[in-house]
Structure formats: structure tokens, C-alpha cells
Amino acid sequence: LSEAGLGFRSIDGGGLPIFESLVNREGFSLNSTSTSFRVGHFYQSTAGNGAIDLLSDRGLIGHEMGFTTSSNGAALYSLYGNNGALNVRIGAGGTANVGAITIHNTSGVAKAQMFVDGAGDGIVLVDDLRLRTRSTSRSSSISYMGILHGPEVASYLRGTATLVDGETIVTLPNSFTSKAQMDDMTIILTPLHWDTYGLAVVEKSATGFKVKELKGGEGNFKFDWEVKSKRSDIDQEFTPQAAASQFNQKNVQSHDH
Numbered sequence: 001l002s003e004a005g006l007g008f009r010s011i012d013g014g015g016l017p018i019f020e021s022l023v024n025r026e027g028f029s030l031n032s033t034s035t036s037f038r039v040g041h042f043y044q045s046t047a048g049n050g051a052i053d054l055l056s057d058r059g060l061i062g063h064e065m066g067f068t069t070s071s072n073g074a075a076l077y078s079l080y081g082n083n084g085a086l087n088v089r090i091g092a093g094g095t096a097n098v099g100a101i102t103i104h105n106t107s108g109v110a111k112a113q114m115f116v117d118g119a120g121d122g123i124v125l126v127d128d129l130r131l132r133t134r135s136t137s138r139s140s141s142i143s144y145m146g147i148l149h150g151p152e153v154a155s156y157l158r159g160t161a162t163l164v165d166g167e168t169i170v171t172l173p174n175s176f177t178s179k180a181q182m183d184d185m186t187i188i189l190t191p192l193h194w195d196t197y198g199l200a201v202v203e204k205s206a207t208g209f210k211v212k213e214l215k216g217g218e219g220n221f222k223f224d225w226e227v228k229s230k231r232s233d234i235d236q237e238f239t240p241q242a243a244a245s246q247f248n249q250k251n252v253q254s255h256d257h
Contacts, residue, residue, distance in 0.1 A: 018030070018031055019031070022041065022043055025043045025044055026043060026044040027041060027042050027043025027044055028041075028042055028043070029041050029042075030042070039054070039055055040052065040053060040054050040055060041053040041055065076089070076090075076091040076092075077089070077090040077091065078090075081106070083106065085104065085106060085107055085108035086104045086108040087103070087104055088101070088102070088103055088104065089101070089102045089104070089110075098115070098116035098120070099115065099116060100113070100114070100115030100116070101113070101114045101115065111126075111127060112124075112125065112126045112127070113125040113126075119235060121234065121235070128146075129146075129147045129149075130144045130145060130146055130147065131144070131145045131147065132144055133145060152230050153230065153231045153234040154228055154229060154230050154231060155176060155179060155180055155228070155229060155231055156226060156227060156228045156229075157172060157173075157176045157226070157227045158224070158225065158226040158227070159224070159225055160192075160222055160223070160224050160225070161211070161222065161223060161225060162220070162221070162222050162223075163199075163211070163213060163219055163220055163221055163222075163223065164220055165218045165220065166212060166213040166216070166217045166218035166219055167210065167211060167212040167213065168210070168211055169208060169209070169210045169211075170208045170209055170210075170211065170225060171207055171208040172207060172208045172209075172227065176227075176229075177206065177207060177208075179231055179232055179233045180229035180230070180231065180232055181229050181230040181231070181232045182204065182205070182206050182207075182229065183204070184229055184230050185204055185209070185227055185228070185229045186227070186228045186229070187201045187204075187209055187225060187226070187227050188225065188226040188227075189201065189211060189223055189224070189225050190223060190224040190225070191221065191223045192221060192222040192223055192224065193219060193221035193222070193223075195219075196213060196214070196217055196219055196221070197213070197214040197215040197217060198213075198214045199211055199212070199213055199214065199223055200212055200213075200214055209227075211223070211225075
């Protein structure tokens, strides 16, 4: 009978018991037969769920694996650093059958998240988002480029069109119109001819837009255009704070021994 409870010792009887019941919870520890520290815990968490810890002589540096504290019953996997703070947590997103990952700083605070929300959309939340790219397909030079940010989830398209007798209609591809809020388009026009008063968008439609030259001009020249529009297939009312808290509330499980 050990101090913590019933234990089973190694054959030589030395060191800690191989298996030892825990003092403050339902469960037992797995102890090293060659060193005097515990290498694992199998126990019932404070939320009443099964959990496993892997340990070293410095404490918890392996992982805790068990079930979330939420009612969805999804599995939870956590990695801890040498300082005992949470590094990575993998679990469920908006529901029990979709995934989520959080990456934490040295204090255990989540700084990057990737998950599927309740609407089935994939969400990435980070402080800084960059693309790594090579200068050419055969180059070893690596460049890092920032991403243009804004409060909306939007798409853009650009191209070149030609005025005929001072007007033209630009028809946009279905790949853009099928996912854009066409009544919310912002259109930029740049004439590629110097002798003109300018251009105007005089009509927007579900398939594109109509352009005319100002002052009744009847020019025949090219111009560049750029269109931006909110995505119609994405919930524009999405709030990152709510989505992030949704993941954290469903997957945070206190770690105690």
C-alpha cells in the first residue's frame, strides 16, 4: 500500500510502484522502473472525462489526450512545452465532427487558429499572414509577401476592355459572378488613351457592367478595369472573436494532477 493508494511494484521491489493510484482523482500513474518519477497519468478529468498525460522528469512535456468538456464529446489532443504552458491544441471546431487547431505562445495564449465553424466554412485566424514564394520556378531565392487586409470577405477581378464609339459592355465570368454580391460592386476604370475627358460606369448588372466615355465622347481605345465585391457565399456577419471563443469554450480542459 503506497502513500497515494494501492500500487504494484517491480519484481526487485525498488523505486516507485509501476502502477499507483492518484490521490486527488480517479485514476492511476505509470512510473519509471529505473528513475524516480512518473512517466504517465491515466485519470478522470475535473470535467468527468477520460484523459492521459505523458510526463518526464521536468513534468508535463508530452501530451494530454481525452475528451472535450463540451457536450459534443469530441476528442482533444494537447501539447505542452517544457515550461508547462500549452503549445498546440487539436480538437473539434463548430461541431464534434469537424476539426480545429490552435497554436499558442510561451504563456499558453492562442495566437493562431485554424478550424471549421458551425456553418461548415474553413476559418484561419492569425496576427500576421504572409505568403512564401520563389522568384522563379528554378530560383532558390525566397520572398515573403504580405496579404492585403480589410473588414470584408471579398473577391476581385481585373482586365482590359475596348471602347467602341464611346461605349462598351464588360461581361464578367461565371466564376466571379456566381460568388460575388453583384449589386455591391466597386469598379475602377483607367483609360489607356490621353485625349479623353474620362470614363464612367453607367450600369451594373448580374453579369457585368456598362462603360461610356464622358461628355458624349465617341472614342475607340482600350482601358483597364478592376472590380471588387463582397463574397455572396460567405457570411459577412462573421465575427472572429465569437468564432475563436466558440473553439476555446468547447475545447479548453483544465490540466490538473
